[in-house]
Amino acid sequence: MNTHVPEYQQIVVAPHEPPCLTIYQVTHRSHPENQQDPIRYRNQLKVLESSLRRKYPERNITGLMEPMYDLCEDNAFWNHTLDGLAVFRSGDTFKVFRLQEPVREFTVVADSFHTKPLLRVLQSHQRYQLLSLSRSGLRLFEGTRESLDEITPASGVPKTMQEALGAETEEPYRVTGPYGGTRGPGITFGKGSRKEQVEVDAERYFRVVDKAIYEHHTKPSGLPLLLAALPENQGLFRQLTQNPLLMPEGIEINPDALKSGDLHAKAWGMVMPHITADLTRLVVEYDEARAKGLGSSDLESVAKAAAEGRVAYLFLDADVQIPGRVDPLNGAIMIDELTDPEVDDVLDDIGELVLGKGGNVKVIPSAEMPASTGVAATFRF
Numbered sequence: 001m002n003t004h005v006p007e008y009q010q011i012v013v014a015p016h017e018p019p020c021l022t023i024y025q026v027t028h029r030s031h032p033e034n035q036q037d038p039i040r041y042r043n044q045l046k047v048l049e050s051s052l053r054r055k056y057p058e059r060n061i062t063g064l065m066e067p068m069y070d071l072c073e074d075n076a077f078w079n080h081t082l083d084g085l086a087v088f089r090s091g092d093t094f095k096v097f098r099l100q101e102p103v104r105e106f107t108v109v110a111d112s113f114h115t116k117p118l119l120r121v122l123q124s125h126q127r128y129q130l131l132s133l134s135r136s137g138l139r140l141f142e143g144t145r146e147s148l149d150e151i152t153p154a155s156g157v158p159k160t161m162q163e164a165l166g167a168e169t170e171e172p173y174r175v176t177g178p179y180g181g182t183r184g185p186g187i188t189f190g191k192g193s194r195k196e197q198v199e200v201d202a203e204r205y206f207r208v209v210d211k212a213i214y215e216h217h218t219k220p221s222g223l224p225l226l227l228a229a230l231p232e233n234q235g236l237f238r239q240l241t242q243n244p245l246l247m248p249e250g251i252e253i254n255p256d257a258l259k260s261g262d263l264h265a266k267a268w269g270m271v272m273p274h275i276t277a278d279l280t281r282l283v284v285e286y287d288e289a290r291a292k293g294l295g296s297s298d299l300e301s302v303a304k305a306a307a308e309g310r311v312a313y314l315f316l317d318a319d320v321q322i323p324g325r326v327d328p329l330n331g332a333i334m335i336d337e338l339t340d341p342e343v344d345d346v347l348d349d350i351g352e353l354v355l356g357k358g359g360n361v362k363v364i365p366s367a368e369m370p371a372s373t374g375v376a377a378t379f380r381f
Contacts, residue, residue, distance in 0.1 A: 154216035297371030307331030
């Protein structure tokens with residue numbers, strides 16, 4: 001599951017050479033449903049080509065579309081999809097994301113990528129990470145309300161104790177020699193019991209894991225981390241952790257003994273109250289900020305504040321789309337017709353501006369939005 005934060009921030013925040021091509025579609029995890037996925041994808045490529053031909057010569061279109069068509073022939077990719085797919089292509093970028101949630105089918109050519117559906121999935125308040133930890137190794141998962149999928153840890157995360165400590169693991173230190181300088185039977189001296197040395201290794205390994213998981217996964221994603229481990233490992237890890245997003249409760253069981261569905265059920269049962277409380281806190285903070293004149297749900301006011309870098313926290317409605325553009329220099333909104341394949345979403349543009357200027361964005365369902373206008377923002381000043 002390639003949803004690493006640096007990769008999607010390159011799509012959302014960084015400028016790209018237009019035209020920018022965006023595809024979203026539902027995919028399926030298993031046979032035979034997934035057989036239709038590459039066919040639907042190829043049909044969307046034809047829509048993109050038709051839009052491109054309105055402005056660009058054929059020689060430019062061929063090079064731009066080539067890696068997107070190559071993906072059609074990648075059987076290994078289509079046999080290992082999840083619930084959704086996002087594909088982004090420009091003259092300087094080609095990125096593909098497998099998504100844990102279904103997305104509405106959408107295809108557009110514009111001056112920037114259409115990123116709100118990607119943000120909805122990757123910045124959802126319902127996402128979390130799960131660290132399955134033992135003294136021999138670790139596994140890492142990303143989860144939502146609907147699914148829990150194992151992900152490949154970043155290259156800086158040691159997956160085993162041997163990988164973390166190498167030859168530095170504590171071994172019984174024994175010296176055999178004559179006692180009192182006399183010749184005779186040797187006496188073996190040690191520097192500690194085997195149990196003590198095992199504990200030293202475990203503590204050193206957990207410290208390395210804690211730092212690596214925080215630096216490579218928790219810090220860039222901002223997601224809460226749930227620990228699944230035996231009680232003795234839970235206790236040791238929590239004594240030394242420096243991860244502020246580690247949840248106070250954990251799954252105290254050997255996670256390898258659970259089926260994936262059981263692990264997901266236990267995880268979501270523990271994460272849901274935490275996530276609900278966090279969203280409630282953010283909404284209360286928004287209401288308090290608005291009462292002080294430091295918050296707004298007015299679309300034009302929020303767009304202007306986003307361009308000025310004044311938005312600290314932005315809620316976007318996942319179920320609302322406002323066709324048009326936002327001028328990144330002054331936040332002016334230009335409403336247009338969505339029937340034009342080159343028209344993007346105003347809310348999408350606002351979200352990109354906020355992220356590009358260091359703000360936070362959450363894309364949430366209408367039922368959980370604190371306003372009905374599609375946006376709600378707290379301001380820095």
